[in-house]
Amino acid sequence: MAGPGTDEHPHGADRLCEAGDRVYSRAVRRGRVARRDAETVPCLLELALLHPDPDDMDWLVPTSPQEVMTRLLRGVYDEVSESQRRMGSAVAAFEWYAGLGGRTSTVGAGEGTALRVLDGPSRIQAALDEATEACTTEVLTVQPGGIRREHELSEGLHRALALRGRGVRMRDLYNHVARHGQGLLNYLDLMGDAVEARTLDEVIDRLILFDRTVAFVPANADRTMALELRHPALVEYLVTVFDRLWRLAIPLTAPLPDTGIEGISHREQSIAALLAEGHQDAVIAERLGISVRTCRAHIARLSETLGAASRTQLGVRIAQVGLEGPPRPLDPVEAVISLPDQA
Structure with missing residues (x-):
C-alpha cells in the first residue's frame, strides 16, 4: 500500500x-x-x-544493499533483453518490407529517392538550396502568376547569383503580364546574360529543373508542400514540356504581336479565346496571371470595342471577328527582326 x-x-x-x-x-x-x-x-x-x-x-x-543491487540489475537485464527482442523483430519486419519495394522505390545509388514530399517552406527551401549547390550547367523555371513583386524575386536572388557565379545558364518562363513589372526588369538587368526570359499568355504551374536531373513542383494550392522528382522518365517529360513551351514563348525583349484587329490588344484577344471556351472570369484571370477585376475591365472594353450588349452577344462577336482561337505566336524570324536596336 x-x-x-x-x-x-x-x-x-x-x-x-x-x-x-x-x-x-x-x-x-x-x-x-x-x-x-x-x-x-x-x-x-x-x-x-x-x-x-x-x-x-x-x-x-x-x-541489504547487495540484494537491492541484484534486484536492480535483474530489472535492467530484463529491460535490455526486451529491447533487443523488439529491435530484432523490427529489423526483420522492415527487411521484409524493403524486399517488397526494392524495384520501385529508388533509382541508382547515390541519386536519392525518385519522389520525395517536402512538407513546409523550410524543407522546401533547404532542398532548393541543396539542388542549387549541386547544379553545374542549367536551370529551367516556369513562374506563373502576374507581375513579380520585389520580395518574391529577392527570395531566390541568392540562389540565382550563386548559379551565375558558377557559369550556370538559366531560362525562365513567365506570363505576358509579368512584362509590366519593374522588379522583373531590374532582376534580369542584374543577372545579365546568365538569364534568358520569355513570356506566354498561359504557362503551367510553377516548375524548377536543375541540370535536367531533379525537378520541383508544388504539391498543394498554397505551395506549402512540394514534390522533389528525380525519376529520369518524369524529369525528362517535364523537360520536354518546358522546351515546347519555350519554343512558343516570346522573348521578353521582343514586343507582343499585333492582333491585326483595330482596337483589340493581345491580352484582350487571349481573354476572348478563353471566353469562347466557356471559362468564367476567375478562371481566365488565374490562367493569364491577372486579377479578376482587371479581367472584367478588359471584358468590358472588349464588349465596347465589338459592340456587344451582353455576354451572349459578345460570344457571337468574338466568333465573327475570329478571336475564338489562341493568339498567333510570334515567328522566331519575326522575333529577331522586331528586336530593338542594341547599339
Whole structure:
C-alpha cells in the first residue's frame, strides 16, 4: 500500500531523493530506523528498501544493499533483453518490407529517392538550396502568376547569383503580364546574360529543373508542400514540356504581336479565346496571371470595342471577328527582326 506523500517521491530505487537517502543511510549504518522517522519518505517502503522489524513493528530494517543491487540489475537485464527482442523483430519486419519495394522505390545509388514530399517552406527551401549547390550547367523555371513583386524575386536572388557565379545558364518562363513589372526588369538587368526570359499568355504551374536531373513542383494550392522528382522518365517529360513551351514563348525583349484587329490588344484577344471556351472570369484571370477585376475591365472594353450588349452577344462577336482561337505566336524570324536596336 502506498503511504501518505508517495506522490512527492516519484523515483526508483536507483536514485533516491535527498530525504530517502538520509533515512536509508541511517538504517544501513544502525541496522534499523524508527518507523516514525520514515513517515516522510514512504517511498522506501514502496520500493521495499525498508521493511518492518518482525521483532518490533515500531522499527524498520533495511534491505541489504547487495540484494537491492541484484534486484536492480535483474530489472535492467530484463529491460535490455526486451529491447533487443523488439529491435530484432523490427529489423526483420522492415527487411521484409524493403524486399517488397526494392524495384520501385529508388533509382541508382547515390541519386536519392525518385519522389520525395517536402512538407513546409523550410524543407522546401533547404532542398532548393541543396539542388542549387549541386547544379553545374542549367536551370529551367516556369513562374506563373502576374507581375513579380520585389520580395518574391529577392527570395531566390541568392540562389540565382550563386548559379551565375558558377557559369550556370538559366531560362525562365513567365506570363505576358509579368512584362509590366519593374522588379522583373531590374532582376534580369542584374543577372545579365546568365538569364534568358520569355513570356506566354498561359504557362503551367510553377516548375524548377536543375541540370535536367531533379525537378520541383508544388504539391498543394498554397505551395506549402512540394514534390522533389528525380525519376529520369518524369524529369525528362517535364523537360520536354518546358522546351515546347519555350519554343512558343516570346522573348521578353521582343514586343507582343499585333492582333491585326483595330482596337483589340493581345491580352484582350487571349481573354476572348478563353471566353469562347466557356471559362468564367476567375478562371481566365488565374490562367493569364491577372486579377479578376482587371479581367472584367478588359471584358468590358472588349464588349465596347465589338459592340456587344451582353455576354451572349459578345460570344457571337468574338466568333465573327475570329478571336475564338489562341493568339498567333510570334515567328522566331519575326522575333529577331522586331528586336530593338542594341547599339
